[in-house]
Amino acid sequence: VKWSDVPGFVEAKEAYDETTVVVERERLREACLHARDELGFNVLADIVAADYLGWGGKGVSGYVGTATGRDLNLPATQGLQALPQLKPRRFSVSHHLLALAHGAPRVRLQCWLDEGEPVPSVVSVWPAADWHEREQYDLMGIRFEGHPNLARLLLEDDWEGHPLRKDYPIGGEPVRFSDAE
Amino acid sequence: MTLAPSHPAGRTRRWPIVAPDIYEGSRIPERVPTVLDVPEELRDSDDLLRINFGPNHPSTHGVLRLILDLDGEQVVGLSAVVGYLHTGFEKNMEAKTWWKAITYPERIDYVGFQNNELVFVLAIEKLLGLEVPEKATWMRMLLCELNRIHSHLVFLGTSALELGAISMFWYCFRERETILDLSELVTGARMHTRYFQAGGLAEDIPAGFFPECRKFVALMPHALDDYLALLDRNQIWLERTKGIGLLSAQDAIALGQSGPVLRASGVDWDLRRDSPYLAYDQVDFRVPVYTGGDVYDRYRVRMDEMAESTRIVRQCLDRLERMEGRPWIADDRKVVLPPREELHTSMESLIHHFKIVTEGYRVPEGEVYVAIESPRGESGCYVVSDGGPRPWRVHFRAPSFAALEATATCVHETLVADLIAIVGSLDAVMGDTDR
Numbered sequence: 001v002k003w004s005d006v007p008g009f010v011e012a013k014e015a016y017d018e019t020t021v022v023v024e025r026e027r028l029r030e031a032c033l034h035a036r037d038e039l040g041f042n043v044l045a046d047i048v049a050a051d052y053l054g055w056g057g058k059g060v061s062g063y064v065g066t067a068t069g070r071d072l073n074l075p076a077t078q079g080l081q082a083l084p085q086l087k088p089r090r091f092s093v094s095h096h097l098l099a100l101a102h103g104a105p106r107v108r109l110q111c112w113l114d115e116g117e118p119v120p121s122v123v124s125v126w127p128a129a130d131w132h133e134r135e136q137y138d139l140m141g142i143r144f145e146g147h148p149n150l151a152r153l154l155l156e157d158d159w160e161g162h163p164l165r166k167d168y169p170i171g172g173e174p175v176r177f178s179d180a181e
Numbered sequence: 182m183t184l185a186p187s188h189p190a191g192r193t194r195r196w197p198i199v200a201p202d203i204y205e206g207s208r209i210p211e212r213v214p215t216v217l218d219v220p221e222e223l224r225d226s227d228d229l230l231r232i233n234f235g236p237n238h239p240s241t242h243g244v245l246r247l248i249l250d251l252d253g254e255q256v257v258g259l260s261a262v263v264g265y266l267h268t269g270f271e272k273n274m275e276a277k278t279w280w281k282a283i284t285y286p287e288r289i290d291y292v293g294f295q296n297n298e299l300v301f302v303l304a305i306e307k308l309l310g311l312e313v314p315e316k317a318t319w320m321r322m323l324l325c326e327l328n329r330i331h332s333h334l335v336f337l338g339t340s341a342l343e344l345g346a347i348s349m350f351w352y353c354f355r356e357r358e359t360i361l362d363l364s365e366l367v368t369g370a371r372m373h374t375r376y377f378q379a380g381g382l383a384e385d386i387p388a389g390f391f392p393e394c395r396k397f398v399a400l401m402p403h404a405l406d407d408y409l410a411l412l413d414r415n416q417i418w419l420e421r422t423k424g425i426g427l428l429s430a431q432d433a434i435a436l437g438q439s440g441p442v443l444r445a446s447g448v449d450w451d452l453r454r455d456s457p458y459l460a461y462d463q464v465d466f467r468v469p470v471y472t473g474g475d476v477y478d479r480y481r482v483r484m485d486e487m488a489e490s491t492r493i494v495r496q497c498l499d500r501l502e503r504m505e506g507r508p509w510i511a512d513d514r515k516v517v518l519p520p521r522e523e524l525h526t527s528m529e530s531l532i533h534h535f536k537i538v539t540e541g542y543r544v545p546e547g548e549v550y551v552a553i554e555s556p557r558g559e560s561g562c563y564v565v566s567d568g569g570p571r572p573w574r575v576h577f578r579a580p581s582f583a584a585l586e587a588t589a590t591c592v593h594e595t596l597v598a599d600l601i602a603i604v605g606s607l608d609a610v611m612g613d614t615d616r
């Protein structure tokens with residue numbers, strides 16, 4: 001497959017027997033249309049976003065979460081043996097595509113973005129994207145532009161913050177009627 | 182707006198789609214694919230009744246809430262609300278070491294627990310590049326197939342129960358009990374076994390498992406005959422399921438359906454055959470495909486799958502019985518706990534044990550997506566590692582999540598009573614949907 005024909009193509013990587021095609025964020029929908037119609041990837045298996053805030057920082061992977069953030073000095077907390085490769089932006093959004101064809105070919109279309117930048121919605125390409133995009137919006141705060149109904153999916157409508165972000169506090173939750181109130 | 186992939190007339194249909202069109206065009210709602218809007222002409226009608234179906238209705242298989250607009254008994258509007266069982270598994274797993282996180286996935290899809298555990302363990306192994314001993318591979322396959330039967334039995338029992346066939350529930354749960362007993366015999370736990378370890382199995386297969394499992398394999402075909410005798414010529418069951426909840430092959434693909442729902446819509450697709458993992462390329466089984474796309478065909482696919490799974494279990498037993506005394510876990514001291522007895526005599530082993538238990542093993546940097554055929558369809562696991570002892574990001578592609586997206590498409594001119602059959606036939610586990 002010639003990945004360089006994908007609209008907005010940036011680079012193609014092979015790792016762990018998987019193909020990752022990085023595309024420009026703005027042209028993601030075109031890239032998906034191309035993958036569906038020209039390359040035969042007719043199923044959208046999954047959409048997933050990852051937050052790389054603090055990626056590669058010392059001790060990051062062994063952090064112990066507390067109400068105020070990470071504590072690098074707790075026991076069993078150790079740094080990385082080698083620094084991982086730096087990421088181009090804070091968030092990655094990966095579309096895992098599958099072709100219902102011999103050998104079950106798969107590809108990961110990936111785009112990178114910073115806080116506040118929207119990603120084009122692919123609901124008009126695969127209706128299945130509806131909930132997947134809502135979930136990533138809900139938990140990771142990725143805005144999908146052109147989604148017909150971009151509301152929270154799993155959390156309550158009035159939930160504050162996006163829990164899967166790395167800067168979302170874990171280990172504590174605000175208590176009503178505490179001393180401060 | 183065209184939603185479904187276009188298939189120009191005249192082009193010959195090719196594998197994997199084997200079904201003729203069961204309806205013209207696409208039935209996926211136009212505005213939002215998962216929301217059925219009330220038709221324009223009915224919107225101001227006084228007869229319209231908006232009700233909450235769930236979240237605590239017994240036939241929603243957990244806590245699914247459907248907001249229905251009813252015109253008499255007719256469902257004219259539908260919108261699903263999920264998230265009542267959201268427990269933040271993915272976030273929690275980021276704070277656990279890799280090997281402690283293995284306990285989480287089985288609680289996500291608590292009916293197909295063994296398969297969910299497998300997909301996460303396979304993802305870890307893919308990053309680590311671990312070679313798994315043959316015995317562990319076959320035992321994993323055996324347990325996953327038993328788990329598939331277990332899951333389909335729960336589907337069959339509860340779906341029939343909801344349509345009034347109460348006795349089915351007891352029969353199915355009788356066989357389910359046998360499977361759980363087998364599970365207890367092997368792993369010590371009836372559900373959520375945590376028996377799969379990165380590198381193989383947590384412990385060797387206990388003596389006495391094979392004869393007990395043989396008994397089950399001999400019993401299951403008769404049990405399936407019983408179920409068929411009870412349901413398959415039962416006029417009420419047939420009328421409640423045939424032609425209900427139609428989903429065409431094109432719509433199923435566009436909606437990302439997988440597993441039995443996809444195969445009942447006439448798409449010949451099964452990851453066990455088409456993208457083999459474990460040792461599925463070395464066993465003989467058939468992939469049942471039906472072309473009706475209705476509730477009945479989804480039930481038939483699962484019935485046939487139980488028979489096929491029983492065959493796979495038998496083949497696994499044939500292999501495993503000849504593997505006695507062989508290793509059940511990889512010999513990699515950086516990842517796998519050393520044998521218990523060595524801790525008394527070997528300083529090295531004690532250090533390895535201590536390091537794995539406290540700090541956890543380190544998994545090489547990278548991102549992988551592993552997909553397997555769980556009882557509900559494509560169960561995928563996306564993990565990112567930064568090279569440390571904890572996962573950076575874990576995400577599960579839940580087949581139930583995808584299945585529920587098809588609800589609005591399936592309820593085309595249905596009665597509210599049929600909605601129960603439809604939701605049941607999609608076989609969504611809410612823990613899997615909400616994670």
